[in-house]
Amino acid sequence: MIPPKIRTTFKAITILVVLLLASCNPKKEKETVTAKTEIEKSENILLKEWTGPYGGTPAFDKMNITDIKSALEKGMELNLIEIEKIANNPEAPTFENTTVAMEKAGAELERVYTYYGILSSNMSSAEFREIQKEMAPKLSEFNSKISQNKKLFQRIKTVYENSQKTPLETDQQRVVDLNYKSFAMNGAELDEEKKKRYAEINKELSGLYTTFSNNILADEEGYVIYLTKEQLSGLSEPLVKSYAKAAKDKGQEGQYAITNTRSSMDPFLTYSDERDLREKVWKNYYSRGDNGDDKDNNEIIAKILKLRKERVGLLGYENYADWRLQDRMAKKPENAMQLMNAVWPAAIARVKEEVADMQSIANSNGDNITIEPWDYRYYAEKVRKKKYDLDSDEVKQYLQLDKLTEAMFFVAGELFNFKFTPVKEGTVAVFHEDVKVWEVNDKTSGEHIGLWYLDPFARTGKRSGAWATTYRSHTTFNGKETVLASNNSNFVKPAPGEPVLVSWDDATTFFHEFGHALHFFASEVRYPTLDGGVRDYTEFQSQLLERWLSTDKVIDNYLVHYKTGEPIPKELVAKIKKSSTFNQGFGTTEYLASAIMDMKLHMADPTNIDVDTFEKETLAELNMPKELVMRHRTPHFGHVFSGEGYATAYYGYMWADVLTADAAEAFAEAPDGFYDKEVAKKLVKYLFAPRNAIDPAEAYRKFRGRDAKIEALMKDRGFPISK
Template identity: 70%
Template structure:
């Protein structure tokens, strides 16, 4: 049996995708060997598992490594483009798949500095290099000779189809180039490249502004201001203050992992308001880190760019190769759920206001009250105390549970590497070897970077340092999960909320997707954005299975398993607060689509547009968007989720539908037959199979929305 808890709290996820800068493993790399040895970021990875030299990376080495890596890849691309032999899969597409190996390695280090270890030196370098990297990408995308060869291979493959994975690579490659302006004339191509260059700088600036506001707004509390806060939270806040030179105080940092529990438990309403205000105003404080102007510029440039290719708006261009296909289809799904979520919020607010009134409060529920009074309602309705539940959610035990689930479903075994043979970029990062439980075959490594710190962006995400393929020789996977849990005081356990535990399982789902890969060509390791969240969202369901609860949810102090009475309360409250969770997420998804449906955003005032759009949507005043515009890094720090944030909901339709297949099977969530189909059809193929086809192979039919509505406790009609 599974506790159906679909509190959608999507995190920033870095998943493999088909880009010119993706981690394409290659064998074509013989040039500049001596220089590579001098620059550790260019060097071939070594050690027992051939892993990144994280212990040798420096910001100073990044620029020369990037410049040399880009120069080398351009040489390789030129050689492919100018090949005098007729274009074939091997001498064009396969050769492209093998190009840029040294640069791929450099981008691993660049990504670590960007997401996990940012500092002033790196941000300066990032600002300098972003337009150069964009110009480099444009040179490849706009190489006319190269595109004509790609086009020839594509046209030939349409007449005489290639083996399945080769055919898919050819079609994805051709699609990617045409979607990114390869068919434009010379003048349009030049403007297209210039737009991308400008956008790259704007994305960097947007991201760094949010990070600056996260680092710059810290609330320091005295001992008499800690009312209602759990002991574990207080201990972590004391440690955070001490690390910042505020001995004897308690630091409330400006990240979601701190904000949410503070708003849930603090009894000081004015402090709740202050912490909430700091968080929701990131990037919107009218100072040098304000992002409103960046948003207008980004949207204007995106619109101009797609206009060059004949599209009226960015969303129509973006969704043409997604599962949704059109913005109208995405809206249709969101609009089925939105009214039901609004109705549920009214019920939730009514319940909370009744408690305020009963306690003699003379105020209406505000956004900084919602979590606090929702917790009171939870206790009243279900006799369920979130802090009591938290005592059974130890991070280390949750990790062990994930490993056990991975063993039962995927036949994976995780063994810690403790001999120092795998370098890490920060002392808190730990590494495990992943092997096949039956054969003992080495599959890859799993890195975990669990704690928040200065220079690390907020949220939770998954990425790969090396992806699987068997293009030449079979390559193992280097997968990474990254979180922002509050580092505990020495000797204390990390206790997390049920929601954070779900997110931990979610990101591990991405890692399992990486590790399960069985594809030949690196391009196929990517994915379709409104599908790639499905596998990770599905894994959340195993947190609430009886097996995990009974074996891994142990009390922090006594070691006793979670009592049946508490489990019963959790299950009874499984759809509690779904109005809030759905509205918080879906308002951001709707706002994203509204922005990217604009035909002319050049005179846009983002702050006013946000307010008007939310008013038109009848957004409850008691809730704010999960990601307000000026901090919406998913869509403004890059393009991965731009006009695609709806994808979490689209994927969750698949998630709920697939979960019901498990729940209805003979063996429940651990049914071997269903698990084997899950791995075979939905995890191992990555993007080698069209997602709609893959899901039908697994389920025997298309997904239905009814299961999602049932999960959230909304009426099905």
């Protein structure tokens, strides 16, 4: 792990991105000046300071893959010089000359990271993946040069120990504590022989992570199903047009393409009447990384698990989960498992009820089938119509992406006092024509907060899913830095002139990721290290924002029919709310299966592990319903195996959802509900603005006056509450 300040600002990306081995031998401070002069004269745009309005912005329009290697090398060279200067400072270690100096280090490198992140997640190509593969082990070596710098750690440790005797200001103390613990957790106190092995393991892991993620992307790009007009039964007109455009973009005009991504697969499985095609689409998607070919990830996962266990063993830990969770809210894997085990029985019991309902409809239709995983979404939709007279496709007619964006801006204005204004095209550089940019200001004072970038559509070379990230985070310790935040989705791009219509689930995800962006914009921290977060807490703020999608002010003003402009009918809204716990068995079970699998894999002995067998046996032990699968099967579980951000941390979504459900009740009980100004002030003050400057448990208690309770989550999902 890269120390807090040195780590990439590309926070949400699941691929572990660390940087390059420098060939320099840092000696004197003047080398920094020389190197920076070289940068000023350099033609490499990736290294240069960002210019233009809004405090400067990345030159995405001038970004070139051929510049990436040299930019990384030079950025590393500068960074290592800075680190060596801090480590060899003859003065006694202090917060200013050690901690603050580290917070300032690596500015050039962080600019390069921004471009690297875009090329990795939004604009990947075969050429870039080769560079990524080549660089991975070198990047890891560079990381070890910092984390294993003996003199640097001794200074960090001295500052930490002194702060225990003479405490610093609260946020400074938090930076010092996090810095010290990060180095200690990553082998800084090992002997030289163990340090060497630790670095070797990290180097090997970095290559495996890159290969794993590129294999998934290759399987997403390599499997496409083309349909004819005769195979479109059940699909809506907007969806058909989207599939037609996808085919045209791939040079198959006149056909209809189902690409191997969730945004393309999910609606097809929900609406298509062609069962054999549903099965084919389902198998393509859920077999990513598990096809027994050169893109198969099973052996890679086995190697990753062995190396992770060996690495934490050097530090004295029994397993990876024990090591990883020590600085999370859960503290230890047993606590995370306790939460998941408390919910699991209710989830699979609900699945049994859902399957019975679906089978009944299939039988009454004379379909003569037994419900299989590729049938679940299709028949669940029919159950929804029968039980609640609710047609998801009808709901989609009122969920336009543009109007949902406006709704999010409205919520941000009500809760955070933010105003979003479109930036004139051409004012700010973007990396693709689909990307749009808005300026964010304080509604009252007009103060500039930052810019919000939106990259909404799926494309070749873009990783699947939805995520949020920052290109620049808020800090004030070295002059105020404004925020450059981005949301990234994979909606199917519509035909020209057609609106983007999304499902209620996709609309919820859209609000969720915007919650991350608001967390970035609301930051009031001084130091970069504090702009990070605790993994099983940072999802809480974004999950909480999902609740505003179903508030009356959003529904009444922003959910309008895409053709007529008529507001969504009250009776349809009533059906949506009445069905709020519908299909919670499916949603909770597919998620929890992945989260439990993540934890069990990292608590098991990986010596002779067969990943496919382990997955099957674990699911059997859990009594996993045969009618559905894990949300992320192990061979394509990118959260966990294309980096370490979510390794033994996928449970964090549920941990955070306990907080979410409990916090939502605070709003529901307030005089003005979800738009209550007093509760909103506390929300911003204690849960958004501090970022990681306050211990998460303490921050939540300040907001709620107590710890969160699981009862609210069970109630939300319509599950029975244990007494």
